[in-house]
Amino acid sequence: FMANAAHQLRTPVALLWTQASYALRETAADKRQEALVALQASSGRLARLAEQLLTLSRAEPGSRRPRAxxxxxxxxxxxxxxxxxxxxxxxxxxxxxxxxxxxxxxxxxxxxxxxxxxxxxxxxxxxxxxxxxxxxxxxxxxxxxxxxxxxxxxxxxxxxxxxxxxxxxxxxxxxxxxxxxxxxxxxxxxxxxxxxxxxxxxxxxxxxxxxxxxxxx
Ligand SMILES: Nc1ncnc2c1ncn2[C@@H]1O[C@H](COP(=O)(O)OP(=O)(O)O)[C@@H](O)[C@H]1O
Ligand SMILES: [Mg+2]
Structure with a gap:
């Protein structure tokens, strides 16, 4: 599961890096704004994925006693x-x-x-x-x-x-x-x-x- 999870995170993290580089290179204010909006959306999706992975790891048998x-x-x-x-x-x-x-x-x-x-x-x-x-x-x-x-x-x-x-x-x-x-x-x-x-x-x-x-x- 760990290898799979790391693999799942690699692509969206690489995308963030690309989008950030793109925003930094952009000099026109509106273009830079656009690049930052895209970067923000990607960050949101990555946060969501991390949350899903965390929930799954918590559901894993023996990870901790589930709350009742x-x-x-x-x-x-x-x-x-x-x-x-x-x-x-x-x-x-x-x-x-x-x-x-x-x-x-x-x-x-x-x-x-x-x-x-x-x-x-x-x-x-x-x-x-x-x-x-x-x-x-x-x-x-x-x-x-x-x-x-x-x-x-x-x-x-x-x-x-x-x-x-x-x-x-x-x-x-x-x-x-x-x-x-x-x-x-x-x-x-x-x-x-x-x-x-x-x-x-x-x-x-x-x-x-x-x-x-x-x-x-
Ligand atoms: N409400 C739905 N209507 C149609 N297809 C669905 C629905 N929910 C899930 N699916 C299908 O089942 C697959 C697995 O769903 P899920 O485990 O939530 O993964 P994800 O939504 O990230 O692809 C989805 O890729 C989709 O093809
Ligand atoms: Mg789904």
């Missing part, structure tokens, strides 16, 4: 949707939350939020502009059920097992990415004693269903 916080999954979803609202507006996607109250679970709050971030990030990124993304959270019997649906192209059945592998990306995927998002989702969910499954949304896009044990008291 009392978490309200509804509140966690609300926070993630709030931070992603600007991205949704930018892409003209209707991002909504369907909830009926608190959904208490036991787990690591940071990891669970990161899991939701990766699902919402995918749904927004692979959706066509103008579509909608819905996050639904409910307590059903002794389970917390989190469903994220989008109106994108979905994932073909023969790819559904592979997309959970670390660094796996579907050939021909245009959006940039690391291939780590769904691996994080599965590892975090399984660490918390739950499961995740992919299906078809009624809208034609992808439906991701996460089930976690409900906290009883």
């Amino acid at each position: 916080d009392r978490i309200d999954l509804t509140e966690a979803c609300r926070q993630v949707l709030e931070t992603h609202a600007p991205r949704a507006i930018e892409r003209n996607i209707d991002l909504g939350l369907e909830e009926t109250g608190p959904v208490p679970v036991i787990g690591d709050g940071t990891m669970l939020r990161e899991m939701i971030v990766n699902l919402v990030d995918n749904a927004l990124r692979y959706s066509k502009p103008g579509g909608s993304v819905t996050v639904k959270i409910a307590a059903v019997d002794s389970e917390a059920q989190l469903t994220v649906t989008d109106a994108g192209p979905g994932i073909p059945p023969e790819e559904r097992e592979h997309v959970f592998e670390r660094f796996y990306r579907i050939v021909g995927t245009n959006e940039e990415g690391s291939g780590l998002g769904l691996a994080i989702v599965r590892e975090v969910v399984e660490n918390a004693g739950g499961s995740v499954a992919l299906g078809d949304a009624a809208s034609g896009g992808l439906k991701v269903e996460v089930r976690l044990p409900l906290r009883s008291s």
Whole structure:
């Protein structure tokens, strides 16, 4: 994993160096501004990748005892949707939350939020502009059920097992990415004693269903 992670970091770090050199060489103020904007965007993506690698290393067996916080999954979803609202507006996607109250679970709050971030990030990124993304959270019997649906192209059945592998990306995927998002989702969910499954949304896009044990008291 370490070798793979280092390899993943090498390309975006080299890009930062190139973009910084380019900005330094540029004398026209507007051109320099443009180069700095590109540099800033690349830095943001690199920070995101580092965060994903950190989450995965924390999910690694034996890395440390996972925290067992009392978490309200509804509140966690609300926070993630709030931070992603600007991205949704930018892409003209209707991002909504369907909830009926608190959904208490036991787990690591940071990891669970990161899991939701990766699902919402995918749904927004692979959706066509103008579509909608819905996050639904409910307590059903002794389970917390989190469903994220989008109106994108979905994932073909023969790819559904592979997309959970670390660094796996579907050939021909245009959006940039690391291939780590769904691996994080599965590892975090399984660490918390739950499961995740992919299906078809009624809208034609992808439906991701996460089930976690409900906290009883
Ligand atoms: N909501 C989605 N709609 C369509 N395809 C998706 C969606 N989420 C993930 N995928 C596909 O699964 C692959 C793996 O996803 P992920 O592990 O999050 O990595 P990344 O998004 O960095 O490529 C993606 O490359 C993409 O092809
Ligand atoms: Mg992703």
